[in-house]
Amino acid sequence: MAETSWSDALFDVLVRQDIRQVAYVPDAGHTRLIERCTAYPAMETSVLTTEEEGIALLAGAWLGGDRGILLMQSSGVGNCVNMLSLIENCRMPFVSLITMRGEWGEFNPWQAPMGLATPDVLNRMNVQVHRVDAPADVVVTLDAAIAQSYDGMLASAVLLSQRLIGSKDFEVVD
Amino acid sequence: MTDSLSLLDRRETVACLLRDRGDLLVISGLGSATYDVAAAGDDPRNFYLWGAMGGTVAMALGLALAQPERPVLAITGDGDMLMGMGSLATIGAKRPANLSVVVLDNEVYGETGGQPTAIAHGVDLVTVARGCGLNALDHIRDMNGVGTLAERIHRADGPLFANIKIDAQEYVRVLPARDGVWLRSRFREAVLGLAP
Incomplete structure (x- = not known):
């Protein structure tokens, strides 16, 4: 499945699961999904200055009756740590869709530390991690993560592996 | 630094903002702002933060987007606002x-011993908020200004930003519930009619 195709499939999951607020710090791997969400009138998309804002924003959204999701890349997980105490203390739903960097053909060493630490950091803050490596698993995994977050009150993160989304390819200009 | 003669009383200020609150929804920032909101009278439509520093304003944004027909108010201190300053953008x-x-x-x-914030060194939150495109009022230094602000909060002509210069007096703490699960459940029951 091409990136456009599974991004569209992920968007369909968000619609079906009645996700009303989408908060994000962009990643190239989320480009298509962010475009689809922004163009959809029934979703409020908020571009954040830092990922931890998204946790607080979505907690407020849920207090007001909206389901939401946080889109970010693995480097942003490190920015979220203390704010995740809000989710745990209040046992609020939380779900994040995270594109991985620093793990598969990565050319930028600055992405490696948080790429490696992302699953552990999330686990330590009681966010259950679901990793997706195969295109065929993308839809079912996000579906399950949203369901267990909003129905089961289990904070959840779906990691889209760098092998799945493709290594970022920078053209070197002399 | 501000002339101490013109500083307002925090409890009187918050009580004025929350009097005749109608269907106002309130998120309060950790520390004294939470105690001030509790001192003005507990209400299930108050959500008191005890941590999550820097998150008060972002949380109020998510709530305001979810409940566009109701006025939503974030009340917090300058320390929390500085940590979450990106939320103004x-x-x-x-x-x-x-x-x-x-x-x-x-x-x-105030919670940690009264160390000066960046505001004491000349940083101006009103200018920041104005630069972020909020309808930012000039610094509020008298109770007439607080009364006018209370009216504007209900008028929904925001996003509104107000910086109120208060004195650094520490009051006896008025401690609301700390149980986040209970606080969020009663909030959703009061606002959405949902059982926990």
């Missing part, structure tokens, strides 16, 4: 008319 990009941000500005970190 996030609000500026969304511009929800029903959201108001009120900063109780005493220029110190």
Whole structure:
């Protein structure tokens, strides 16, 4: 499945699961999904200055009756740590869709530390991690993560592996 | 630094903002702002933060977007606002008319021993908020200004930003519930009619 195709499939999951607020710090791997969400009138998309804002924003959204999701890349997980105490203390739903960097053909060493630490950091803050490596698993995994977050009150993160989304390819200009 | 003669009393200020509150929804920032909101009278439509520093304003934004027909108020201190200052840009990009941000500005970190914040060194939150596109009022230094602000919070012509210069007096703490699960459940029951 091409990136456009599974991004569209992920968007369909968000619609079906009645996700009303989408908060994000962009990643190239989320480009298509962010475009689809922004163009959809029934979703409020908020571009954040830092990922931890998204946790607080979505907690407020849920207090007001909206389901939401946080889109970010693995480097942003490190920015979220203390704010995740809000989710745990209040046992609020939380779900994040995270594109991985620093793990598969990565050319930028600055992405490696948080790429490696992302699953552990999330686990330590009681966010259950679901990793997706195969295109065929993308839809079912996000579906399950949203369901267990909003129905089961289990904070959840779906990691889209760098092998799945493709290594970022920078053209070197002399 | 501000002339101490013109500083307002934080409890009187918050009581004025929450009098005749109608269907106002309130998120309060950790520390004294939470105690001030509790001192004005507990209400299930108050959500008191005891941690999550820097998150008060972003949380109020999410709530305001979910409940566009109700006025939403974030009340917090200058320390919490400085930590979450990026949220003012996030609000500026969304511009929800029903959201108001009120900063109780005493220029110190009151919970930790009164260390000066960046405000004491000349940083101006009103200028920041204005630059982010919020409808930012000039610094509020008298109770007439607080009364006018209380009316505007209900008018939904925001996003509104107000920085209120208060004195650094520490009151006996009025401690609301700390159980986040209970606080969020009673809030959703009061606002959405949902059982926990």
